[in-house]
Amino acid sequence: MELFRNVNVDWLGKKWYFLSFSLIFSVAGVISMCVHYAQIGSPVPLGVDFKGGTQVELQFAQSPDTNRIRQATDAAGIRDARIQSYDAASKNEVLISLPEQQNESSLDAGQKQIVDTLHTNYAGNSFTVRNVSVVGPTVGKQLEKQAFLATLYSMAGMLIYLWFRFQLIYGVAAVVACFHDTLITVGAFALTNQEISLTVIAAILTLVGYSMNDTIVVFDRIREDLRMSRREPLSDVVNRAINQTLSRTVLTSGLTFLTVLSLYIFGGQVLRGFSFALVVGILIGTYSSIAVASPMLVAWLDWRERKGKVAVLPAAKRAKA
Amino acid sequence: MKKNLKGKVALIVAVVAVFVFGIIGVSWIPWPGQTPKPLGQAVTDRVHLGLDLRGGAHLILQVVVSEAVNAETDNTVGRIEQDLKAANLNFSQAYKPDPTNRPEVIRLEGTAPEKSSDVRSVLETKYANEYDVSGGSGDASFTLTMKPLVLTSLKKKTVQQAIETIRDRVDTLGVSEPVIQEYGLGDNQILVELPGIDDLDRVKSLIQETARLEIHAVAGGPYKDEQEALASAGGAIPADKELAHGSGTVGGDSSSDSVWLLSRAYVVGGNDFRAADPGTDQNGRRNVQFTLTNEAGDKFYDYTSKNVGQSMAVLMGERVREVATIQSAIRDRGEITGSFTPDEVESLSKLLRTGALPASLIYLEDRTVGASLGADSIKEGVTAAVVGVLLVMVFMLIYYKGSGINADLALLLNLVILLGFMGVSGATLTLPGIAGVILTIGMGVDSNVLIFERIREEMRAGKAPSAAVDQGFAHAWVTIIDTHVTTIVSAAILFMFGSGPVKGFAVTLTFGLLANLFTAVYVSRVIFDAHLNKLKPGEAVSI
Numbered sequence: 001m002e003l004f005r006n007v008n009v010d011w012l013g014k015k016w017y018f019l020s021f022s023l024i025f026s027v028a029g030v031i032s033m034c035v036h037y038a039q040i041g042s043p044v045p046l047g048v049d050f051k052g053g054t055q056v057e058l059q060f061a062q063s064p065d066t067n068r069i070r071q072a073t074d075a076a077g078i079r080d081a082r083i084q085s086y087d088a089a090s091k092n093e094v095l096i097s098l099p100e101q102q103n104e105s106s107l108d109a110g111q112k113q114i115v116d117t118l119h120t121n122y123a124g125n126s127f128t129v130r131n132v133s134v135v136g137p138t139v140g141k142q143l144e145k146q147a148f149l150a151t152l153y154s155m156a157g158m159l160i161y162l163w164f165r166f167q168l169i170y171g172v173a174a175v176v177a178c179f180h181d182t183l184i185t186v187g188a189f190a191l192t193n194q195e196i197s198l199t200v201i202a203a204i205l206t207l208v209g210y211s212m213n214d215t216i217v218v219f220d221r222i223r224e225d226l227r228m229s230r231r232e233p234l235s236d237v238v239n240r241a242i243n244q245t246l247s248r249t250v251l252t253s254g255l256t257f258l259t260v261l262s263l264y265i266f267g268g269q270v271l272r273g274f275s276f277a278l279v280v281g282i283l284i285g286t287y288s289s290i291a292v293a294s295p296m297l298v299a300w301l302d303w304r305e306r307k308g309k310v311a312v313l314p315a316a317k318r319a320k321a
Numbered sequence: 322m323k324k325n326l327k328g329k330v331a332l333i334v335a336v337v338a339v340f341v342f343g344i345i346g347v348s349w350i351p352w353p354g355q356t357p358k359p360l361g362q363a364v365t366d367r368v369h370l371g372l373d374l375r376g377g378a379h380l381i382l383q384v385v386v387s388e389a390v391n392a393e394t395d396n397t398v399g400r401i402e403q404d405l406k407a408a409n410l411n412f413s414q415a416y417k418p419d420p421t422n423r424p425e426v427i428r429l430e431g432t433a434p435e436k437s438s439d440v441r442s443v444l445e446t447k448y449a450n451e452y453d454v455s456g457g458s459g460d461a462s463f464t465l466t467m468k469p470l471v472l473t474s475l476k477k478k479t480v481q482q483a484i485e486t487i488r489d490r491v492d493t494l495g496v497s498e499p500v501i502q503e504y505g506l507g508d509n510q511i512l513v514e515l516p517g518i519d520d521l522d523r524v525k526s527l528i529q530e531t532a533r534l535e536i537h538a539v540a541g542g543p544y545k546d547e548q549e550a551l552a553s554a555g556g557a558i559p560a561d562k563e564l565a566h567g568s569g570t571v572g573g574d575s576s577s578d579s580v581w582l583l584s585r586a587y588v589v590g591g592n593d594f595r596a597a598d599p600g601t602d603q604n605g606r607r608n609v610q611f612t613l614t615n616e617a618g619d620k621f622y623d624y625t626s627k628n629v630g631q632s633m634a635v636l637m638g639e640r641v642r643e644v645a646t647i648q649s650a651i652r653d654r655g656e657i658t659g660s661f662t663p664d665e666v667e668s669l670s671k672l673l674r675t676g677a678l679p680a681s682l683i684y685l686e687d688r689t690v691g692a693s694l695g696a697d698s699i700k701e702g703v704t705a706a707v708v709g710v711l712l713v714m715v716f717m718l719i720y721y722k723g724s725g726i727n728a729d730l731a732l733l734l735n736l737v738i739l740l741g742f743m744g745v746s747g748a749t750l751t752l753p754g755i756a757g758v759i760l761t762i763g764m765g766v767d768s769n770v771l772i773f774e775r776i777r778e779e780m781r782a783g784k785a786p787s788a789a790v791d792q793g794f795a796h797a798w799v800t801i802i803d804t805h806v807t808t809i810v811s812a813a814i815l816f817m818f819g820s821g822p823v824k825g826f827a828v829t830l831t832f833g834l835l836a837n838l839f840t841a842v843y844v845s846r847v848i849f850d851a852h853l854n855k856l857k858p859g860e861a862v863s864i
Contacts, residue, residue: 205814
C-alpha cells in the first residue's frame with residue numbers, strides 16, 4: 001500500500017496561500033493573547049507553577065455544587081477563590097485556586113482553610129483531596145527563569161547545530177519556522193483558554209526539537225538534490241525535494257501524531273495541557289517545514305542571486321566530485 | 322550472497338537478555354541461601370516510581386543561613402568583649418552594624434588610641450583565622466569581617482546540618498525512600514520528598530519540633546536496674562531527682578541497659594547546642610567538640626566550674642545516651658572525652674547537632690499528590706501507551722506488509738531496552754516519563770519509515786533487493802542521526818532546567834531514542850538480512 005506515489009505538487013507556488021493561512025492563525029493567537037493580557041495580566045492563562053498561589057484538587061462523592069462551595073469559602077473569609085470544575089463531569093472534581101501569598105510563612109494556610117470550611121459548611125458531600133500545589137513567590141520566579149533559559153538555550157542550540165551541519169541560512173529558516181510553530185501553539189492555548197504549566201513548556205520545547213527534525217528531513221533532501229542538479233531553477237529543485245520527501249514527512253508525523261493523539265484522549269487530565277501542546281505542535285511543525293522553512297530558504301537564496309552575489313550553495317562548495 | 326548472521330544474532334540476544342534482566346532483576350532466581358521473590362514483585366521493586374505516580378509530599382525549604390551567621394558572630398562579639406576585658410583594654414562597644422544584610426561584619430569602637438596596637442594584636446592572635454581585621458590607625462575603631470571562604474563554608478555547613486536534622490526527624494515517620502537533599506543552584510534550599518505521605522501538617526510540625534536533648538547532672542549510677550538505684554538513694558527518689566535508663570555509651574546495645582539517678586532540671590539542652598563535631602584532644606584521643614550559644618555558655622560555665630570531677634549525662638528523648646566526666650570549667654566550647662570508637666564520636670556529634678535546627682526554615686513550595694490520583698495517573702498513562710503502541714503496530718503491518726513485522730519487532734525490542742535502561746539505572750518513572758515512552762514509540766518508528774521509504778524508492782529505480790536494502794540503510798542513516806541528536810539535545814536541556822516530573826520525561830525520551838538507534842538500524846538490518854538470505858532469486862522483498 002502506498003499513499004504518495006509520484007506526487008507532483010507545486011508547493012512553492014502555493015506559498016501565498018500558506019502565508020495567509022499562517023497569518024490568520026498567528027494573528028488570531030496574538031489577538032487572543034492581547035485580550036488575555038488585558039484581562040488577567042499575562043498573555044496566556046498561567047498554571048500555578050508560574051503564577052504562584054494555592055491550587056487544591058478535590059474529588060466529591062456526588063456531583064459538586066459550585067455555589068455551595070463558594071458560599072463555604074466566603075464563609076471562611078477566603079477572598080479571590082477561583083472555583084472551576086476539572087476533568088470530565090462524571091468525575092465530580094473541582095479545582096479551587098487561591099492567589100499567591102506574599103508572605104511565605106503562611107504558605108499552607110489557604111489549603112487548610114479550604115478543607116476545614118468545606119467540612120463545616122458543605123458537609124453533605126464528602127470529598128478527598130487528590131492533589132495540592134502551593135507555590136510561593138520565590139519558587140514561582142525561579143521556575144519562570146528556568147523555563148525561559150531552557151527555551152533560549154534550546155533555540156540557540158538548534159541554530160548552532162544547523163549552522164554547523166548545513167549553512168547559516170538553513171539554520172535561520174528552520175528557527176523562524178520553529179518560532180512560528182511556538183507562536184501558533186501558544187496562541188492555541190490562549191484561544192482555548194488552557195493553562196500553561198511547566199510540563200506544557202516541556203512539551204513546547206519537545207515540539208521545537210520535533211519541528212527541527214522534520215525541517216531537517218526536507219533540508220537534507222534539498223541539499224542532496226541541489227548537489228546533483230545545477231542548471232534547474234531553485235524553486236523547481238526544492239519542489240521536487242519536497243515531493244520526494246512528502247511520503248516520509250507525512251508518514252513520520254502521522255505516526256507520531258497517532259501516538260500523541262492516544263495520549264491526549266487516554267492520558268488523563270494531568271497530562272492534558274502537555275498532550276494538547278504536542279497534538280497542535282506536531283501538526284503545525286510538519287506544515288511549517290513545507291510551508292514556512294522552504295519558501296523562506298528559496299526566497300533568501302533567490303534574493304541573493306538577484307543581487308548579483310552568486311548563491312553559495314552547498315552544491316557549489318562540494319563541486320569537486 | 323548469503324551473509325553470516327550468527328554473530329550478529331548472538332549479540333542482539335545478549336543485549337536483550339541484559340536489558341530484560343534490567344527490568345526483572347535477579348531477585349526472583351533461587352540463589353542458594355535466599356528466598357526468591359515472585360516475578361511480579363521483582364518487577365515492581367525495580368521500577369522507581371516518581372511522586373506523581375506513587376503519591377506523596379514534596380517540599381522545598383529555604384534555610385535562613387543569615388541566622389546561623391548571626392549566631393556565630395554574636396558569639397564572637399561576646400568573646401571579643403571578654404578577651405579585651407581580660408587584657409585590660411577599654412572600649413565603648415562591640416556590635417554588628419548591620420545584622421540583617423551583613424551579619425558577617427563586627428565593629429569595635431571606642432578603644433583607647435594609644436593602646437590600639439595592643440588591641441590589634443589581641444584581635445589578630447585570636448581571630449585572624451576567621452576574620453579580616455582592619456582599622457585602628459586613625460580612629461579608635463576596628464572592623465572584623467568574616468573571611469569569604471569561612472562565610473561560605475559556614476553557610477554550607479548550616480544547610481548540611483539542617484538536612485541532617487530533617488532526615489533524622491523524618492526517619493521517625495518510617496517513609497521508604499525519602500529524598501532529602503540540597504536543591505537549586507546555591508540558594509541554600511532543601512528538597513524533601515516523602516512518598517506515601519499525604520498529611521503535610523504532621524510532617525511540618527515534626528520538622529519544626531525542638532528536640533528534647535538535655536544535659537543533666539548525674540547524682541548516682543550506673544545501676545543495674547531501678548531497684549538498685551532506689552536502694553542507693555535510700556529507698557525513695559528525692560523530689561529534685563529522677564531516674565533515667567540508657568546504655569551509657571552511644572551505640573551500646575539495649576541489652577546493656579543501666580539506670581542513672583539524675584537531677585531533674587537540665588543544665589543545658591536542645592537549642593543551646595550550636596555545633597558538635599568529632600575531633601581529637603592534645604593526646605590524640607577521640608572526643609566530641611561542641612559549641613553552645615552565648616547564654617547557654619554562661620549557664621554551663623556556672624555549672625561546670627562548680628562540679629569538676631562529677632559526671633554529667635546527655636539525655637535524648639528521656640534516654641541516657643552518654644555519660645561524661647567534667648574535666649574543667651567549660652564555657653561554650655567544650656569537649657566530651659571518653660574511649661570512643663570512630664563511629665561513636667560520629668553518632669554523638671550527630672546527636673548533639675541534630676538536637677536543634679541550626680537556622681529557621683521557610684517553606685517555598687508545597688505539593689502533595691494523593692495516592693488515588695497517582696494510581697489513576699498510572700492507569701491512564703499505561704492505557705495511552707498500550708493504545709499508542711497498538712495503533713502504530715497495526716499501521717506498520719498494513720502499510721509495509723512483511724517489513725511491517727520487522728518494524729514492529731524492532732519497536733517491541735525498543736520498549737524492552739528502554740524499560741531495561743530504566744531498571745538498570747534506577748531512574749525514576751514519572752507521568753511525563755510515561756508520555757516520553759509514548760513519544761519514543763512514535764519517533765522511533767519514524768526511523769523505520771525513513772529506511773523503508775528509501776528502500777521502496779531504490780527498488781522502484783530498479784535495484785535488486787539486497788542493493789536496495791543497502792542503499793536504504795546507508796542514505797537514511799545520516800538523517801536518523803540528525804533527528805535523534807536534535808531531539809536528545811532538546812531533552813538534555815529539559816533535564817537541566819526541568820523539575821522532577823519533567824526530568825523524568827527527558828530521561829525516558831533520551832533512553833528511548835538511544836535504544837532506537839540500536840533497534841531501528843542494527844536489529845532491523847539483521848532481520849532484513851535474514852529475510853534476504855531466505856529469498857529465492859528474483860523474489861522481491863515484502864515492503
